[in-house]
Amino acid sequence: MSPDPSPASANLSNWRTVPYSRRAFHNIRAILPVADIESAPGSAWPLPARPIGFDDFALKLPNGSKLDLQGFLKATATDGLIVLHDGRIAFEFYDGGLDRETPHILMSATKSITGLMAGILADRGELDIEAEVTTYVPEIAATAYRGATIRQLLDMRTGVVLDAAGLQAYADASGWEPLAPGTSADLHSFYETMRAQAKPHGGPFAYVSANTDLLGWVVERATGRSFASLIGTLLWKPLGASGETYITVDAKSAPRCTGGFCATLRDFARLGQLVLSNGRRDSNQIIPEGWIADIRHNGDAEAWREGQWRDSFAAISKNMHYRSGWYVINDAPQLLFAMGIHGQNLFVDSVNNLVIAKVSSWAQPVEPQSIWLTHKAVAEFARCIAEIAPA
Template sequence: MKKQALAALIALSVSIPAMAATFNSPDKVFIKASAAHAITVENWDSGENAASTFTNAYKFTNSYRISHGLLGAKADVVMPEALQRNMSVDLSTIMIDDLDGKMPLTTFLRDRLKNHSMVVLKNNHLVHQHFWNNMDENSTHLDMSVTKSYTSMLAAIAVSEGKLDMSKPVTDYLPELNNTGWSKATVQEVADMRTSLKMTPTKGKSWDDRMTGAQGYNGDLSKTYPNGVADYFKFVTSVTEPMGSKYMYQCANTEVLGKIVEAATGERLADLLESEIWQKVGMENDAFLMSDPSGYPMASGGLNATTRDLARTGRMILNNGKNYLGEQVVPKQFIDNLFAGNDTVRSAWSKGKESALADGWYKDQFRLLNVGGHNILAMVGIHGQVVAMHKETGIVIAMNGGYPMTETPRMAISLFHKVIPAIIDAINEYKSK
């Protein structure tokens, strides 16, 4: 009887057409409850509040629910694969140097880096996972600029379908940007952060609050910015370096890239994330993608996903863009190019401030860093959100965190020169025993 019921459920789930990503307004009940803790729409993303809010960030803004494909999904949705555990590495046995001497990696992660969760895979096998800060394996977390890499993967899919040409001018897809700093840029230069836009950062920040205001990040400014982030682009009118010559990390580029993907495909970015990635990789949980009031997602930093699903994404990338069933999700050529780089992105990286961190490059919204002899492909968020992928060993390290400051050398050094290499080396040592 149970088998018959299960069969009926499966038949029902594959016969109902997939729904598009569902748009939701800010959660007024949640916001009211947050006020009792002195947390408001205006201050939810401050360093002080990160631990409390990053697991519920999407509730403060407009957002889309990104279905992973259970009941109501179309027939080709890929169900999650069970992660097997045939080895286990105890992170508490790995010692990390800090100012006051050596300490266990778990202590360093929790107390110094304000890490909230971590999932480590080797190939298809689960090596380690922990969930702190009242999280569990089904908890979503704001992933900040890890989102950028997903936007780029959607661009790559559009390229593979013949809908997008990365060598074309931005204005071929977005003619409204003719009088902006992007007027002479190609789509590829936007994806590689090689536009050197002349920005007007808010004092004490590396970004312009007008952009986050247009996105509705800290409250509804739809009367000022009725078209959402699109109304911000007009403020960016020039560049500081020859177009394409220098790497300069600027979130506005990713917002433009997302708009280009929508223009090229004729589809909403949130719907593409759901149908082309979330329902094809084999994710375990729904995700949430924050949005401006006009309905355009925050392409540069709005994803809220579980750490296990971030790890599954990393595994798909290391599997040459295929899911665990061997079905192509992201084009292999795109991934090969991320790992190979080219002279243009290497030269651009060498002129940017991040070159002090490591040799490498920034290409298509991913970083490739050579650290301690390891070539690490990374999706990176500014508060300690990372998906680090080591191709030679098949290791994926996915983590979420709430480091209270953004873009600091200490956080970058701690993550990429200490934590990630130490875990890779520990797994390699385990396998060699």
């Protein structure tokens, strides 16, 4: 283990900057208000070990050099990584003070979890995915979200455009950074009073984190229950998550459904295994199988091609879509993945029966080189396993 690079205390003003972030990302409870999510340590989904050495792991870089596995982990500021093959742990790694019992913030990979929760509620008849947002939250009827549907929130296809002032107001409302003395802000008030402009809803993919926090309000309003309670009861306990889990909340306890989920690396991997298993654990269908199939097959590829991140991901794939909070690469083998800033990822490769969970503390929120390396590593893990895994 490398020494803690952050000897000074992380706090609200510095927790997302180096050198404080590496400590902060697995000590969120000490920095931000949170709501606990119930897990099921007595009925954990077993993850038996079947270690693979990955001695031949090699990432070829554009300059002709190569990174071995340890080089990749260091180059992408990895705090923890698990590779599951056939539901067994082929490789597990921790660094920077993280261990298997400690939750790490998942940043925008939280959106993928929120998307799964929406599918569960839709199947239960508690949430109409095609309904307009105002059906559940009429308070936003005078804002740019008027006319947007729940489906458009899920798929990042609202026409809402936040300018610099709007982005700052949203950041203030999240509770993730200090406010000026004597001021207050919260997410619900932000949505009720926002002055953002809007393009037509249902257009190209446009990444607006506020969409998913609003979805959290919709979920709570539709069910009359807290998001944390719903996740624990309907997803986290049934899948056999066993570790400490929580989600950050704002000043009035609204959940940060776009980025505040904190979980252990093993539980993050268990979630990936559930998706790989088409939403089923043993005989229990936790996530509707049709919802997983919808994520895999029903995203709008044209919305991606015309959208905001087409060029950013071109070096990884030009054949993608985004559906219900999940990114899908439609090259062979198809790859589903959840992604958060500073290097949080969950990859699901059903062709190779492979799940990879990775949490990190990149210095920058978005690092194109690290994203590229991480995707290359997924393919390299699959190659190595295909060559050396026991039959």
